Amino acid sequence: MKKINGYITYEELKKDLLLLDNAQDKFILLAIYNGIAGKSGLSELINLKVKDVNFKKHIIKVDNREVLMDKEFEKITKEAIEQDVYVSEVVSKHGVEEYELNRDSEYVIRIRPKAVNNWGLSPITYNTLRAKIKKISAKAGFEINASQLETSGIVNRLLSEKKEWTVLDIEFELRMKNIKANAYRIYSIIKEITSYK
Secondary structure, three states, rough: EEEEEOOOOOHHHHHHHHHOOOOOHHHHHHHOOOOOOOOOOOHHHHEEEHHHHEEEEEEEEEEEEEOOOOHHHHHHHHHHHHHHHEEEEEOOEEEEEEEEOOOOOEEEEOOOOOHHHOOOOOOOOHHHHHHHHHHHHHHHHOOOOHHHHHHHHHHHHHHHHHOOOOOOHHHHHHHOOOOOOHHHHHHHHHHHHHHHH
């Protein structure tokens, strides 16, 4: 399939996730793709806590909505929560760097324990998360930012409904689901994709 405006299909994303070593990194990409980002600065993802994940109901509670987890997303979410050691992308003269994640952290995305972040108990910062997304998306084989990844997920969900979408329909859908995204950009991508079929 021809790449359209940074659009990546769910199948392509799942295949590219195999190139990543850390469940935490896989979770970040899948969470954004599935609409866990936030209206400002990836706040939903930054503040997502383990208690917000309900494996019995297969959902993640985010603000005033629930995000459904398919089997793959659920599996990676469990692995991310259970991950004890993070393998760093940084290779030093001593080899690949690894560090233990603080198991007492209440957050799904845990950070390298340092004094500045309360030994891993604080949430990840916006700038750190943005830099991490850039590194892990490049390692996974695609270089798109969080906004493009979130847009790809929205496009994928709308296409799965097998309906003729207008810009107004998309704007309404986004408003109903409390998602901040560019409806016209989503419409353009959908039109371009459907013209190839």
